[in-house]
Amino acid sequence: MKNQFIKTKMPMQSVSALTAMMLFAVLPVASMASPELEYLKGKWRTRPVDESQGETSRTLMKRIPALVRDWSGRHPWQVVKAKVFAYLCERSAIDVSELDWYPAFADWTFAPRTSSHRRTRSAGNPVWAMVAARKNDVLKGLDPEYHRLRKRGKGGRWNTYHDFDHSAPDWDAIIPLGFTGLAERLEANLKDTDYYRARQIAADGVMSLLRRFVETGERRLSALPAETPLKRKMRLRKQTESLRRLSSGAPQSAYDVLNFIYIFWCMSEQFEGIQVRSLGNLDRLVAPYYLADVAAGRTTEEEFREQLVHFWWQWGSIDNYYGQPLYFGGTKADGSSEYSDVSRIMLEVHDELALPTPKLHLKMGATTPDWVWRKSLDMIRRQSSISFIGEEPHKRVITAMGYTEEQARTFMLWGCYEWAIRDSANDIFGAVVNLVKPIEEMLNAAESGRFEAGDFESFKSEYFRRTSGMVSDAMQCVRKGEGCRGEINPSLLFSIATEYSVKTGLDAITDGTANGNHTGIWMVGLGSAVDALLGVEEIVFRNREMSLAELGALMAANWKGRHDLRLRMCRSPRKWGNNDPSANAVGAEIVKKVFVPVNGQPNGRRNGQFKVSGHVARWFLGMGQHTGATPDGRWKGDELSKNISPVMGADTEGATALISTVSSLDVRDLSGDFPLDVALLPGAVAGENGLMLLRTLIKTYFGNGGLVIQFNIANPETLRDAQRHPEKYENLQVRVCGWNVRWNDLPKAQQDAYIRRAENIMR
Structure with a gap:
C-alpha cells in the first residue's frame, strides 16, 4: 500500500509544478521572510486562530466542565472523554494560514513559564484541567493501602504519579493507513462495548476536524488579497491540498507525512491529554516519499527544507521544557545504514535553527556513515540537542529480555532517550x-x-x-x-x-x-x-x-x-x-x-x-x-x-576514567535505560583531533555496553560571562538530562553547578 501511495502523481491546481519549484528554489532556510518567522515563533503562544471558526480557549474552559458534568450522569467515563474530544474537533477555533505549512488549532496551548521554568499544561487547557479533576476523583476511591504506601514515600524517599506522558504510536504501521485507514480498521473490529463506542466517537471527530481544515483552507484561499505574494498563495494552496488528501486517504507525499504526524500529535496532546513522546524515525519514514516526490517533480529540496523548518518550529514555539523527541538512522535488514540524503537535510535544518526542541536521538551502529559522525559531533560542539544511541548494546539488552532480533533491530526511541518495541510504546x-x-x-x-x-x-x-x-x-x-x-x-x-x-x-x-x-x-x-x-x-x-x-x-x-x-x-x-x-x-x-x-x-x-x-x-x-x-x-x-x-x-x-x-x-541490570552525561572543555574537542576524541569516547562507551551518551561542552569563563551578561547569550544551551534548555532559562543555582563542573575539568 505504501509504495502505491508514493508513486501516485498529484496534480497541482492552478499553478504548475514547474512554477512551484521555481517559487521555492529561491527561498533558502536562513532567509525565511520575517512575517513567516514571527508567525511561527508566536504560533503556540499568541493563539493565531480564527475566532469566527469556532470556540476559543476562554469559552471552552467554561464549556467543557459543564459538558462533562452533564454527560457524566449519562455515559461511562471513556465515552464522556470521547465526546469531549469530538466536541473539540468539531467546535474549537482553528485556522489555516498562508504564513505556515501546518494548520493552527488548540489555541490554549502553553501558559508563560513559571518559576520552576516549566510551562503549565492545565492553565487555560480544558482537557488537562478535566483530566486533573478526574484523577482526583478516581484516586479517592483507591484501596486505602495505596494512600498509606504513598505517605511512606514522602519527604523525598520515593515518589510516584500517574504517567500520561510516555506513549507513541507505531508510525511505520499507521502512516500507510492514514486517518481514514485507521477509521476503517476500527470499524472492521467494532463490538458493542464502551471501548469501541468511545473510539468510534473519537474517529468521527478526527474526520470532522480534517474536513474543517479543508473548508477553512479553501475559504482562506478565496479571500487572499490579489497582492498576496505568489509564494504564500502557493503555500496555502499546497497546505489545503494536503489536508484534503489526509481527509480522504493515506499520506501520498513527504509533506503529507509531516502534516499527518503533526496533526496526530496535536490532537493527542491537546485534545485528549496524552503526550506523544516520539515523532518517529523521521528520516527513514519520510525518505521514500521525498525521493518519489523529487523524481515526479512534485517538490524541490528547497521547498522540502522550508516545510521542515516550519515543522521544527511548531515545537520550537511550543517549547515544552522536556523537548519533543524524534530519531534518525538505524540499520536495515541487510546490514546497511538507514541514514540517507534526507537525514543529511534534516540534520542541516536542525543545525541551522539551533532550537532546544525538537531534540534528536541518533542511532549509531557499525555501518553509520562517516559523514553522520562528523556532522553530528560538530553539532554537539555547538550545544545542539542530541543524544547518541548505541545500536549494538541496545540489541543485547532487548534480546536479553526475550524480544526477537528483528524487534531489537527496529526498536523505537522516545521520551528522553528510552527504548520501546515499535508496536508497543506504552512503557x-x-x-x-x-x-x-x-x-x-x-x-x-x-x-x-x-x-x-x-x-x-x-x-x-x-x-x-x-x-x-x-x-x-x-x-x-x-x-x-x-x-x-x-x-x-x-x-x-x-x-x-x-x-x-x-x-x-x-x-x-x-x-x-x-x-x-x-x-x-x-x-x-x-x-x-x-x-x-x-x-x-x-x-x-x-x-x-x-x-x-x-x-x-x-x-x-x-x-x-x-x-x-x-x-x-x-x-x-x-x-x-x-x-x-x-x-x-x-x-x-x-x-x-x-x-x-x-x-x-x-x-x-x-x-x-x-x-x-x-x-x-x-x-x-x-x-x-x-x-x-x-x-x-x-x-x-x-x-x-x-x-x-x-x-x-x-x-x-x-572522560576515560568516567567511562571506565x-x-x-x-547494562542489563538497568534495562530501562543507561544514560551517561559527559562534560568536556571546548579546547579538548576542537579541530579534527577533537572530533576523533569524541568519536573514540562514544565508541568506547558503546563497546563497554553503554546505551546512551550525551555531552555538555563549555568552558567556565563562557558560562560565567553568560551569567553576568545574559543578553549576549540568548542561544546558549546546556544539557540538563535528556533534553537541552537555554542557559538563560536556568535558575542561578543550577547555572552555578554547571560552572563548578566545568571548573573541575580544568584542574
Missing part, C-alpha cells in the same frame, strides 16, 4: 527512588541512639535493607494504583493507532499493546549514594575521626563548624566517576543488591513487568531539595547526581 514511569535518603535516615538514627554499626560492612548491609524496603514499597504502591490509569485518562487516538488494542478492546495506554505494558522504576542519586557511603567509611570507620552519632549530628547541622572537613570530602578522589576501585565496587553492589531483583517482576493489572532505569529526568533536583547534608561534602538541599553520571564536578580524572567507572555496571 510508563512507575516510581522514582532516592538512593541517598536511607543514608540520611541512618545517620539521623545514629545521632539519636536508634542505630549503630560496628563496621562499614554492617552499615552497608543496613543501607541495602532500607533501600530495598523503599523500592518494595514503591512497587507495591504502583501495583495498587496503576491499574486505574484507563479510568482516569483512557487513550483514544493511541488506542485507535494500536492494532492490538483495536482487536482486543484493551486500552492502549494501560494494557493494550502486544509487547509492552511495562513500568519503569527510576533510581536517583547513584553517584551521590556511592560518594556518601564512601564518606561514611572514610570519616567513621577508616580514619575514626568521629563516631557515627557525631557524624549524624554534623550532617543535621549542615556541616556547621567543619568547613575544613567538608572541603576535604568534596575534593576526595574516591568518588563515582574517577575509576576508583572502591567507588566502582560500591556502585555495582547497589545495583546488584537493590535493583536486579526488581527487573522482570510483574507490575500488576497492566500485565507487564518492571524495568529499572538509570534515567532520572528532573528528580535529581527535586529529591535533592528534600535530602539533608551528606558525608561526601554535599550541602543540605543541593542537587543529587543524575542518571548514571557522577556528582556534578566530582569526576576530576577525565560506568563500565563497572552491567
